[in-house]
Structures are given as C-alpha cells and as structure tokens.
Amino acid sequence: xxxxxxxxxEQKIDNYELGFHLLPELEESETGTKLKEIEDVISRLGGTIxxxxxPKKQRLSYPLKHKRFSFxxxxxxxxxxxxxxxxxxxxxxxxxxxxxxxxxxxxxxRVLRSIKETSSRPKIRTHTPPAxxxxxxxxxxPEEIEKQIEEVITKL
Numbered sequence: 001x002x003x004x005x006x007x008x009x010e011q012k013i014d015n016y017e018l019g020f021h022l023l024p025e026l027e028e029s030e031t032g033t034k035l036k037e038i039e040d041v042i043s044r045l046g047g048t049i050x051x052x053x054x055p056k057k058q059r060l061s062y063p064l065k066h067k068r069f070s071f072x073x074x075x076x077x078x079x080x081x082x083x084x085x086x087x088x089x090x091x092x093x094x095x096x097x098x099x100x101x102x103x104x105x106x107x108x109x110r111v112l113r114s115i116k117e118t119s120s121r122p123k124i125r126t127h128t129p130p131a132x133x134x135x136x137x138x139x140x141x142p143e144e145i146e147k148q149i150e151e152v153i154t155k156l
Contacts, residue, residue, distance in 0.1 A: 011080040015050070015107065018042075018077065020091075020100040021070035022055050031055040031071045034096055038075060041090045047079030064098045076105075 022034055032054060039049050055073030064070060079087070084102060091100050 011046075011082065013078050013080055015076070015078055015105040016047075016084070017103045017105055018075045018100060019072070019103070020055075020074075021060075021064060021072055021098040023096050023098060024057065024067055024069040024071065026071060026096060028057070031073070034094075035073055035075070037094070038073075038091070042075065042077050042079065042087060045079065045083040045087050045090075047077045047083060047087070049075065049077050051076040067098060070098055 018038070020038065022031055026034065035052060035055060039052060042049060052075040053073055055071035057069060057071050059069055060067070088102065091097060
C-alpha cells in the first residue's frame with residue numbers, strides 16, 4: 001500500500017478534556033441528560049469517553065451572558081484530532097451551553113493541578129515550585145565600597 005494511503009488510514013488520537021457551563025435555569029435532573037447528550041456527540045464523532053463529572057451548580061466569578069450561576073461539568077475523552085473541530089461546531093449549536101473549552105492533554109504530561117471533591121464545592125490544589133536556592137552572601141569590605149564610590153564620582 002502506498003505511504004500516502006497508510007497515512008489516511010492512521011488517525012492521530014489524543015487525550016482531551018472538555019469543561020463546560022450549562023444554563024442555571026436547568027433542573028438538576030436535566031443536567032445529567034445534557035451531559036449524556038455531550039458524551040453522545042463525542043462518541044458519534046469517533047471519541048471514547050474516559051471519565052466525566054456530573055455538572056454541579058456553582059456561583060460564577062463574573063457573569064456569563066448575564067448569568068451569575070451555572071452548572072459546571074467536565075468530560076475527559078480520547079478522540080481523533082480531526083474530530084475536534086466538528087465537535088466544537090456541534091457544541092456551539094447546543095442552546096443549553098453558556099461556554100465550553102476543549103484542552104488537549106499530553107500523554108506523559110505531569111498534572112499540575114487536580115480537582116478533588118470533598119464537599120459540594122471542588123477544591124483545587126496547585127503545584128508549588130521548589131524553593132529557590134539561596135546564594136551565599138558575598139562579604140564586601142568597606143574599603144572596596146569606598147573605592148567604587150570614588151571611581152563613580154571621578155567619572156562624573
């Protein structure tokens with residue numbers, strides 16, 4: 001088989017995460033069906049659902065389309081890269097979505113934050129970088145300082 005034909009057969013599959021906000025006017029029972037609709041769209045486009053989190057009602061930091069609350073949910077999935085643009089187009093047609101974001105997750109990427117649900121509100125832990133190494137203080141003799149000051153004054 002020619003190499004260009006093999007390239008057409010092999011689809012690049014990547015890991016993605018879809019975060020979305022649903023309208024606050026929805027009933028809590030309806031959010032599950034909306035999540036199922038989103039998962040069905042991903043599956044129809046050749047994706048595989050890895051994990052999903054049921055949308056939970058939360059207060060927004062700033063209004064989205066004049067709404068102060070929304071139901072926020074997350075879906076982790078594997079999908080061919082060619083299917084992401086059609087997925088975005090399908091999600092834009094969904095009237096119950098306020099906003100969504102699709103992130104590409106690299107395979108061996110170290111996760112810097114994790115969402116842990118311990119109460120009704122998820123807590124976010126972030127990675128803190130290791131403390132910077134302290135350099136030893138350099139001892140400067142007063143004679144050297146006086147000498148440097150004299151040099152600066154003479155240059156003026």
